Amino acid sequence: MRSCLALVAALAVSAPSLAQSAYSTKSTRPVESARASFAAHPYMGWSSWSFFRDRPTEDNIKAQADALVANKLSGLGYRYVNLDDGWTDGFDEHGIPKPNLTRFPSGMDGMAKYMHRHGLRFGIYLNPGISAALLKQDPRIAGTSVYIAEITDTTQAGSTRRNSFRIDFSKPAAAAYIRSQVKQFDRWGVDFIKLDFVGPGGGNVPADNREELRQWHAALSHASHPIWLELSNYLSIDQAPLWRATSNGWRIENDIECYGCDKATDATHGNLTNWSKVVGRFSDVVRWLPYNGPDGKGGSGWNDLDTLELGNGEKDGLTPDERQSMFTLWAISCAPLYLGSDLTRMDPADLALISNREIVSIDRAGTPARPLDIQHLRNKPQQAWLATYRDHSAVLALFNLDSTAATVKLSWHEVDSLRDTHFADGAPPMLHDLISGAVVASQSDGLSIVLDAHASRIFRIPARH
Numbered sequence: 001m002r003s004c005l006a007l008v009a010a011l012a013v014s015a016p017s018l019a020q021s022a023y024s025t026k027s028t029r030p031v032e033s034a035r036a037s038f039a040a041h042p043y044m045g046w047s048s049w050s051f052f053r054d055r056p057t058e059d060n061i062k063a064q065a066d067a068l069v070a071n072k073l074s075g076l077g078y079r080y081v082n083l084d085d086g087w088t089d090g091f092d093e094h095g096i097p098k099p100n101l102t103r104f105p106s107g108m109d110g111m112a113k114y115m116h117r118h119g120l121r122f123g124i125y126l127n128p129g130i131s132a133a134l135l136k137q138d139p140r141i142a143g144t145s146v147y148i149a150e151i152t153d154t155t156q157a158g159s160t161r162r163n164s165f166r167i168d169f170s171k172p173a174a175a176a177y178i179r180s181q182v183k184q185f186d187r188w189g190v191d192f193i194k195l196d197f198v199g200p201g202g203g204n205v206p207a208d209n210r211e212e213l214r215q216w217h218a219a220l221s222h223a224s225h226p227i228w229l230e231l232s233n234y235l236s237i238d239q240a241p242l243w244r245a246t247s248n249g250w251r252i253e254n255d256i257e258c259y260g261c262d263k264a265t266d267a268t269h270g271n272l273t274n275w276s277k278v279v280g281r282f283s284d285v286v287r288w289l290p291y292n293g294p295d296g297k298g299g300s301g302w303n304d305l306d307t308l309e310l311g312n313g314e315k316d317g318l319t320p321d322e323r324q325s326m327f328t329l330w331a332i333s334c335a336p337l338y339l340g341s342d343l344t345r346m347d348p349a350d351l352a353l354i355s356n357r358e359i360v361s362i363d364r365a366g367t368p369a370r371p372l373d374i375q376h377l378r379n380k381p382q383q384a385w386l387a388t389y390r391d392h393s394a395v396l397a398l399f400n401l402d403s404t405a406a407t408v409k410l411s412w413h414e415v416d417s418l419r420d421t422h423f424a425d426g427a428p429p430m431l432h433d434l435i436s437g438a439v440v441a442s443q444s445d446g447l448s449i450v451l452d453a454h455a456s457r458i459f460r461i462p463a464r465h
Helices: 002-014 031-037 058-070 107-117 132-137 172-188 210-220 237-246 275-279 281-291 320-332 348-354 357-365 374-379 412-419
Strands: 044-047 080-082 088-091 097-099 121-126 152-157 164-167 192-195 228-231 249-251 300-304 337-339 382-388 394-400 406-411 430-433 439-441 446-451 456-461
Touching (some): 044 058, 044 121, 058 107, 107 121, 107 172, 132 164, 164 172, 210 228, 210 237, 237 249, 281 300, 320 348, 320 394, 320 456, 382 406, 382 412, 394 406, 394 446, 406 412, 412 446, 446 456
Parallel strands (some): 044 080, 044 337, 080 121, 121 192, 192 228, 228 249, 249 300
Antiparallel strands (some): 382 394, 394 456, 406 446, 430 439, 430 456
């Protein structure tokens, strides 16, 4: 077990401490230095949509933030508290979204200050384009004599959500409008923006937001502090290089929430998801692997598998084995780890799972695992995924996606030929189970482990010396 702990310590040296504060209102570090490093790892935290839908309030969001700290999750890196849809109340005199002061009497600036006092970061939610309501209001863009209607192209959709119109960036004031929004969010102290219904990609109608994304990226680069830009939902992989160039993360799939599957009338009392919503991500994430992680030029971007619906036990909508498999896939894929559960009612077993420091460190290391049999993955219910590191250590995850128990097998010679490892040389590697803490001996020719339906195992393989 010492070699396993030594490897964790090495990872901690090579990456920022998980316990280190991610946000300081008194930081004297130059903004450019902070901007270069703040997205060096997938973000972690909590998002309001899964549990509160479009009915968040100041009190219930603060309660979730308090629980994030009380459950010691913020010390592990879960620091972003992201307010999804439902926080706005129209637009101000310059077309910038206004907070709903009935739901949020402290405003967005007050919410941000609250989060920062607790060592957390604060995020908000927007859609691209010009909504029909904004066009009808037709306010003047801040710092210009131009009105919203003058930059609106009503012949094209402004997002993949209905009832929006495209921004015409051939008009100079269009870029000024994006900059004016960023300036306001910057003044509020916002640390994260989720831009939803971005096209080309999923949604309700076709849309093209590529130029708008370039403008958001340019405007955010001039903010007084780093602001994470996350794109949603189910974006087109054909544009992956652009998503990577203009944002910090992008959704690769549809929503993971189980809308109405349990026939609950109140979204806050139903199950969060189900296995059918999870299992498709095993194959879908593989196509996006080339775009995940550091780019070698000081930048990085992350494949977003959507919310981790973990924390409320049976209300997660998943069995204990399925919860472990979900968390394992997200972590070995180096996806953002953000929770959608009610943190004020944490299930002890779920809390122990998402608090597993070794598995969190795999996600933070930023080296995504790859399936060994990548060519036949879609039709292969038993899977083995491997991530290898510069010190020649590795992480191995085994999954049984089938509905009955099955054996997962692999050959060390096969692994060596695919991943440039040397597990078949000399004594077989020892496997350190990151859930149970047990040390598992493998055979000289490979590994064979029986897994229950939808179950998984995750091991660290120390480097040979």
